[in-house]
Amino acid sequence: MKTNLSDLAIFGRAPTFAEKIYVGRPNIGDATRLLERIKTLLDSRWLTNSGPLVKEFEQRVADFLGVKHCIAMCNATIGLEIAIKATGLTGEVIVPSFTFIATAHALQWQGIRPVFCDVDPLTHNLDPARLEQLITPKTTGILAVHLWGRPCNIESLTEIARRHRLVLLFDAAHAFACSHAGRLLGSCGDAEVFSFHATKFFNTFEGGAITTNDDALAEKARLMRNFGFTGYDEVVYVGTNGKMSEIAAAMGLTSLEGMDDFISANRRNYQLYCAELAGLRGLQVIDYNQAERNNYQYIVLEIDQAETGISRDELMNVLWAENIIARRYFHPGCHRMEPYRTLDPKAGLTLPVTEELAARVLLLPNGTAVGENEILEICRVIRLVLGRPAEVRARLAHVQPAQSAQEVVAAAGVAEEH
Ligand code: T4K
Numbered sequence: 001m002k003t004n005l006s007d008l009a010i011f012g013r014a015p016t017f018a019e020k021i022y023v024g025r026p027n028i029g030d031a032t033r034l035l036e037r038i039k040t041l042l043d044s045r046w047l048t049n050s051g052p053l054v055k056e057f058e059q060r061v062a063d064f065l066g067v068k069h070c071i072a073m074c075n076a077t078i079g080l081e082i083a084i085k086a087t088g089l090t091g092e093v094i095v096p097s098f099t100f101i102a103t104a105h106a107l108q109w110q111g112i113r114p115v116f117c118d119v120d121p122l123t124h125n126l127d128p129a130r131l132e133q134l135i136t137p138k139t140t141g142i143l144a145v146h147l148w149g150r151p152c153n154i155e156s157l158t159e160i161a162r163r164h165r166l167v168l169l170f171d172a173a174h175a176f177a178c179s180h181a182g183r184l185l186g187s188c189g190d191a192e193v194f195s196f197h198a199t200k201f202f203n204t205f206e207g208g209a210i211t212t213n214d215d216a217l218a219e220k221a222r223l224m225r226n227f228g229f230t231g232y233d234e235v236v237y238v239g240t241n242g243k244m245s246e247i248a249a250a251m252g253l254t255s256l257e258g259m260d261d262f263i264s265a266n267r268r269n270y271q272l273y274c275a276e277l278a279g280l281r282g283l284q285v286i287d288y289n290q291a292e293r294n295n296y297q298y299i300v301l302e303i304d305q306a307e308t309g310i311s312r313d314e315l316m317n318v319l320w321a322e323n324i325i326a327r328r329y330f331h332p333g334c335h336r337m338e339p340y341r342t343l344d345p346k347a348g349l350t351l352p353v354t355e356e357l358a359a360r361v362l363l364l365p366n367g368t369a370v371g372e373n374e375i376l377e378i379c380r381v382i383r384l385v386l387g388r389p390a391e392v393r394a395r396l397a398h399v400q401p402a403q404s405a406q407e408v409v410a411a412a413g414v415a416e417e418h
Helices: 031-044 052-065 076-086 101-108 128-133 154-163 215-225 246-277 312-321 352-360 372-387 389-398 405-412
Strands: 069-073 092-096 113-117 139-145 167-171 191-195 208-212 229-231 283-285 299-303 361-364
Touching: 031 052, 031 246, 052 069, 052 208, 052 246, 069 076, 069 215, 069 246, 076 101, 076 139, 076 167, 076 191, 076 208, 076 215, 092 101, 101 113, 101 139, 128 154, 139 154, 154 167, 208 215, 246 283, 246 299, 246 372, 299 312, 299 352, 312 361, 312 372, 312 389, 352 361, 372 389
Parallel strands: 092 113, 092 139, 139 167, 167 191
Antiparallel strands: 069 208, 191 208, 283 299, 299 361
16 A cells, blocks of 8 residues: 555556556456357357347346337447437437547438537536527437446436427436436437447447337337348348347346446445545536436536646646546547537537536446455545645656656556547
8 A cells, every 4th residue: 555655656656556457347257157158159059140149138138127129230320320320310310428428420321410518517417508599490319328327417407308309318427326306317309329349338249229108109110120120131220230239148147146246346436435535625526416327327427627727637647647547538528529520619618517527527446346455545546636736736847758657558558548
């Protein structure tokens, strides 16, 4: 355990961890049960195309969420693209910029302009008041994101969508097993889209799902997922290949069985982080509504440099040197990535909260791969840095690039930016 500032790796000491600790390490459920399922699917020689495991997975997810239809997908990005296509979106769709790039790309990919709307500084989700100002005759829908699994202002968004006759979709990539008003997300708007990517607390290796209570939309999404085929020789829509494979569903069924354990580990870790980082001036761990169900996957720090005396990026560099690979999700905001920054170089002027959050948010590791000892060490480093920010800054200014965290990361082949 490091007790003095001079123990930090930026001062030439060994990093806190010999091996890197990542944000987004997958939770693995009962491996024996998974291998049994894989053996069964291999024996059956049914590997994909709506096999029995995918059907079982869809039914169990729909039952769990209390939604009529779950259409499993190969990933959430294709799920978003299909939901967008199936609901007939065109022209302009309002989205947050403070999200993973897939949210915007799913629109742009289909020639639909994502119109970036600022978010609420407290919830990090779309700000309904600002959103309404962005509606034009070309607007056909809203694609809102339940960022970090914290539900959007669903009532306001639903009311605005209804009043302006807009499609309302939710990117629920982060929000599996999270509730709003006592009800699990999955039934809101026209459809919601979940991600079951390896880095999500609940994974199918790669995977996702569209959930909806709309029978016609569900039918359309199912067909579009499979090239638009209605029978062996009949195609009724333009479609794509969005199918989940049987091996992914095998992982999904196993993850479902382990989900309570994953959430318990996340919650325990989250509470420990909160306790260990409590009272540090200028640093906040975002909160989750304790009256609701949460998956507690994301440990999100907000660093106010004016208060801490150190920037988010400086803190991140110190952590990386310690082999703690904290992440700047979602820096720098979609509007500052291509093609959006070229299409609208001034978008940032209308997104002050997004710009601020993109500069101050830092995510710490969570999940079953992280234990109490790791968290105590990580928090210890953060407390050391925030205790003597001026000395850390001075040191960072003198560390040669070759000694900096960038090199540690480059050596590991981990891309810093996405
Ligand atoms: N909407 C939102 C709001 C999203 O956040 C996402 C995805 C989507 C839509 C689209 O969902 P999918 O189409 O992916 O289903 C990662 C994930 O790839 C991405 O799914 C996720 N959001 C995003 C927040 O994080 P990267 O580019 O940061 O991934 P990467 O490769 O840097 O991995 C993150 C860390 O996880 C690594 O540092 C190491 C660790 N890791 C990763 C993998 C894949 C492991 O330890 N084991 C692994 O197998 O995007």
